[in-house]
Amino acid sequence: MAPDTQAANRSPKRDFVGIDDLSNVDIVALMELAAGFESDLSGQTHVLSGHILGSLFLEPSTRTRLSFESAMNRLGGRVITTSEIRTSSLAKGESLADTVRTIASYSDVIVLRHPSPGAALLAAEYAPCPVINAGDGGHEHPTQTLCDLYILRKEKGRIQGLVVILYGDLRYGRTTHSLAVALCRFGASVLCVAQKGLELPPYVVARIVRDLGYRADHVVLEGLDAFFRRPRIEALLLAPDGGEGPGAPPEDPRPLPMGGRGVDAIYVTRLQTERLRDTAPGEPLPCIDASFFRSEPFRETVILHPLPRLAEISYDLDMDPRSAYFRQAAGGVPIRMALLAAVLGARSLPDGGPVTVRGGGTATDRLCPDPTCVSRIEGHYVKPSIVVDARGIARCRYCETNLA
Numbered sequence: 001m002a003p004d005t006q007a008a009n010r011s012p013k014r015d016f017v018g019i020d021d022l023s024n025v026d027i028v029a030l031m032e033l034a035a036g037f038e039s040d041l042s043g044q045t046h047v048l049s050g051h052i053l054g055s056l057f058l059e060p061s062t063r064t065r066l067s068f069e070s071a072m073n074r075l076g077g078r079v080i081t082t083s084e085i086r087t088s089s090l091a092k093g094e095s096l097a098d099t100v101r102t103i104a105s106y107s108d109v110i111v112l113r114h115p116s117p118g119a120a121l122l123a124a125e126y127a128p129c130p131v132i133n134a135g136d137g138g139h140e141h142p143t144q145t146l147c148d149l150y151i152l153r154k155e156k157g158r159i160q161g162l163v164v165i166l167y168g169d170l171r172y173g174r175t176t177h178s179l180a181v182a183l184c185r186f187g188a189s190v191l192c193v194a195q196k197g198l199e200l201p202p203y204v205v206a207r208i209v210r211d212l213g214y215r216a217d218h219v220v221l222e223g224l225d226a227f228f229r230r231p232r233i234e235a236l237l238l239a240p241d242g243g244e245g246p247g248a249p250p251e252d253p254r255p256l257p258m259g260g261r262g263v264d265a266i267y268v269t270r271l272q273t274e275r276l277r278d279t280a281p282g283e284p285l286p287c288i289d290a291s292f293f294r295s296e297p298f299r300e301t302v303i304l305h306p307l308p309r310l311a312e313i314s315y316d317l318d319m320d321p322r323s324a325y326f327r328q329a330a331g332g333v334p335i336r337m338a339l340l341a342a343v344l345g346a347r348s349l350p351d352g353g354p355v356t357v358r359g360g361g362t363a364t365d366r367l368c369p370d371p372t373c374v375s376r377i378e379g380h381y382v383k384p385s386i387v388v389d390a391r392g393i394a395r396c397r398y399c400e401t402n403l404a
């Protein structure tokens, strides 16, 4: 339920909670705006002078937090910050709703990172100023996706028609959830190569299949033995070629010869050990090393990683021009400058910029089954969050978990 504060404030509040809060047209416009800022990073201090960003990071962060803060400084704005639960009133038991309402009275925009999936949506419902999601548990990380699309478009000249591998922990790696949806919205094909037990969550696949008409097909990749050194590499192929058929079932994956197929990018993720709880994942996937580029489909593959890297990519590849992960991190400043300028109304976008619209549905009195969901963590004031939509699908409004 939206509180009174929001009802009273009817002017569009430009929250950026999930990647679907921005249209494709606006994402492209943001990338163009970012390119303009990037060409003269130190000449933009007039854009947001007098504005204050409230930065609330309740999980570790290097790139997201510092690039947001750098972006705000580059635009001439100022930053106030709380980076630890233990130094804020959350440690005294204050609710997230009360915390963000207070921070909103000290700042013009809130950037929130929080360990609970759905926290950014809850914050957006209560804060009278715009809220930007800088990562909510294992759910979404939409501003990282803007960085990912920005670098991909720079490196490859387009997004439509690209073939991109998502690699590693696709279950808890929140960046891959926002990115898979965005890539499919732009017409790319996505091959999900997950560590066993860490596959892309069903609600992400369902969104791509149902809303975008994509096909999700279980496949066995052929012709990649030189790199994988194992006979069977299972993957989920998300392809824009007709959503009618059910696709191959998991128990009967179809062979996918990779011979003549160039892979444009591989997006590598680390194992999200902090979120594993009772999951015991299978054997790790091979480290991306020099042998990777020796497989024919990978000769021109750009390597991306949201960072931090653990042992997924060999340091030997860092100087290779196809390794784009540090350029990807650097792009975080201009793209976040563009987002902040749009959210705070200093720049307009063709479709009006980010705004959180969450479809309704019939509310039930069931609890979200995910004990880490913000609706459970902040359960003393959040109304039950399970809604049944027009298709009869029951899901949590906050973390989007689908119920059987």
Ligand code: NCD
Binding pocket: 063, 064, 135, 141, 144, 173, 174, 175, 269, 270, 306, 307, 308
């Ligand atoms: C990612 C995150 O926090 O989800 N990092 C980032 O924001 N660049 C990825 C990760 O922590 O593995």
